[in-house]
Amino acid sequence: MVSQNDVDEILNRSRNAFLIFKNVPGKKRAELLRAIAAGIEGSAAKLLPVAMRETNLPEPRLAGEVARTCNQLRQFADMLVEGSWVEARIDTALPDRQPVPKPDIRKMMVPLGPVVVFGASNFPFAYSTAGVDTASALAAGCTVVLKGHPAHPETSNAVADVFSAALAQLGLPSDTFLHIQSPGFDVGRMLVQHPHTKAVGFTGSFSGGKALYDYAQQRKEPIPVFSEMGSINPVYLLPGALKSRSEQIAGQYAASVTLSVGQFCTNPGLLIAIKSQELDLFSAQLATAIGKTASAPMLHKGIAENYSKKRTEALSQKGVTLLGQGNGDADAGHGIPTLATVGGKDFLENPLLLDEVFGPYSLLVQAANQDELEMIAGSVAGQLTTSIIAEQSDWGQFGSLLQTVSEKAGRVIINGVPTGVEVCPSMHHGGPFPATTDARFSSVGIDAVKRFVRPLSFQNFPEQLLPEELKTDNPLGIWRLFNNQWKR
Numbered sequence: 001m002v003s004q005n006d007v008d009e010i011l012n013r014s015r016n017a018f019l020i021f022k023n024v025p026g027k028k029r030a031e032l033l034r035a036i037a038a039g040i041e042g043s044a045a046k047l048l049p050v051a052m053r054e055t056n057l058p059e060p061r062l063a064g065e066v067a068r069t070c071n072q073l074r075q076f077a078d079m080l081v082e083g084s085w086v087e088a089r090i091d092t093a094l095p096d097r098q099p100v101p102k103p104d105i106r107k108m109m110v111p112l113g114p115v116v117v118f119g120a121s122n123f124p125f126a127y128s129t130a131g132v133d134t135a136s137a138l139a140a141g142c143t144v145v146l147k148g149h150p151a152h153p154e155t156s157n158a159v160a161d162v163f164s165a166a167l168a169q170l171g172l173p174s175d176t177f178l179h180i181q182s183p184g185f186d187v188g189r190m191l192v193q194h195p196h197t198k199a200v201g202f203t204g205s206f207s208g209g210k211a212l213y214d215y216a217q218q219r220k221e222p223i224p225v226f227s228e229m230g231s232i233n234p235v236y237l238l239p240g241a242l243k244s245r246s247e248q249i250a251g252q253y254a255a256s257v258t259l260s261v262g263q264f265c266t267n268p269g270l271l272i273a274i275k276s277q278e279l280d281l282f283s284a285q286l287a288t289a290i291g292k293t294a295s296a297p298m299l300h301k302g303i304a305e306n307y308s309k310k311r312t313e314a315l316s317q318k319g320v321t322l323l324g325q326g327n328g329d330a331d332a333g334h335g336i337p338t339l340a341t342v343g344g345k346d347f348l349e350n351p352l353l354l355d356e357v358f359g360p361y362s363l364l365v366q367a368a369n370q371d372e373l374e375m376i377a378g379s380v381a382g383q384l385t386t387s388i389i390a391e392q393s394d395w396g397q398f399g400s401l402l403q404t405v406s407e408k409a410g411r412v413i414i415n416g417v418p419t420g421v422e423v424c425p426s427m428h429h430g431g432p433f434p435a436t437t438d439a440r441f442s443s444v445g446i447d448a449v450k451r452f453v454r455p456l457s458f459q460n461f462p463e464q465l466l467p468e469e470l471k472t473d474n475p476l477g478i479w480r481l482f483n484n485q486w487k488r
């Protein structure tokens, strides 16, 4: 068990390493990220069987996750080499300006300091030890203290060894990345509340992510906490689409609900449509598709028990009926694929039906009419994603729905399902509270780096004291103001 003294020592080491690492040039940090990616690929044959045993996830899924993890590390490396991410601004002096001269002012993003990252249970690679929070914090020039998720400790240790090797190979401080394995909420609290900690990255439950946020606000010096928490990712199914391709949508939706036993933050937990004969046919098709899906063991016992409890609670709510379920053995930790349904009025009267049931569960809400569907859209809280499945002919009638959902989601999808998060610069993976604690930032894609930097202005600095990025002849794609004219 890690004590307060241990946490003090760890954060002191991280802070000392930060004082060196923050001045390591971006190109060298890029080399570090590439060395970590190469190290993970080189160890994949050893890592995959361990991760399979610890998470119950199948090899193809984990191999895909390793590829994604290395890809995102390399995307940050490319970003560092290109360089414009620091948002350098150069305003040269205007000594003759009247009535007062204008000073030379330059600005760029600088790293915040040591970042505490909590590994996630459902992504042992892409959101854990070498996941996007760690990669983006290191890219920013921050040091990282990683609390490994207790569900996959051996995987986390093996990935941490890759970091040690990469740091040693490049002659960088070994404390740039520190790894802790110590389950217990107290340890998490101490890490978040340590004065040297300057930001936190988290993916997991609402209760966990909100607790970390609250710890940070109780500090003498509050710090940003980037928690990505629960989301039920509503999908609106509009009448034209229902009429023209019911069976195809049912198959696509069932596959999305049950993918990886529903253990994705983008799992579609809520499907909303207007009552009709076509909807009756569709719900039967969807129930059949979900019923045919084989269940599988969930990530760990705690998650399986939580799913079973939440599923039972959801199914016992007023007006909720079971439409279809797959086979499986809940006692053996399987997540039973489940489709339930409820009328729009009962849904609107019961906020419990908006809670995430983390696993292969989805609720079909049958609205009486368009007004009720729009009221449902208005009642839903912040989400990572919202999807609308529609034909061209639906838009004339449902344009306002698009406006409503755009207010509430980080990503709006037309004619697609929310699972499958592409790692690319245009991806926003975040959303208004309670999906995350800060709707302005993404935890996927190179913009994730923005969470761990702050702007710093340099006024009247002699050329030799300026960082490379702000030197007058820096060829990066930056904005400069020369003689009152902005130039790129």
Ligand code: NAP
Residues within 6 Å of the ligand: 118, 119, 120, 121, 122, 147, 148, 149, 150, 182, 183, 184, 185, 186, 188, 189, 203, 204, 205, 206, 207, 208, 209, 211, 212, 228, 229, 230, 231, 264, 265, 266, 302, 303, 304, 306, 307, 357, 358
């Ligand atoms: P979790 O309970 O949120 O835990 C994730 C990490 O946060 C763990 O390291 C945990 O500490 C720490 N933590 C949680 N609550 C804390 C608190 N109050 N104070 C300090 N640290 C705290 O997530 P989980 O273990 O992965 O799964 C639990 C449930 O979360 C699942 O059943 C599911 O409902 C939900 N979940 C949701 C998502 C999503 O993407 N929406 C993803 C994963 C899980 P310990 O090391 O002590 O456990």
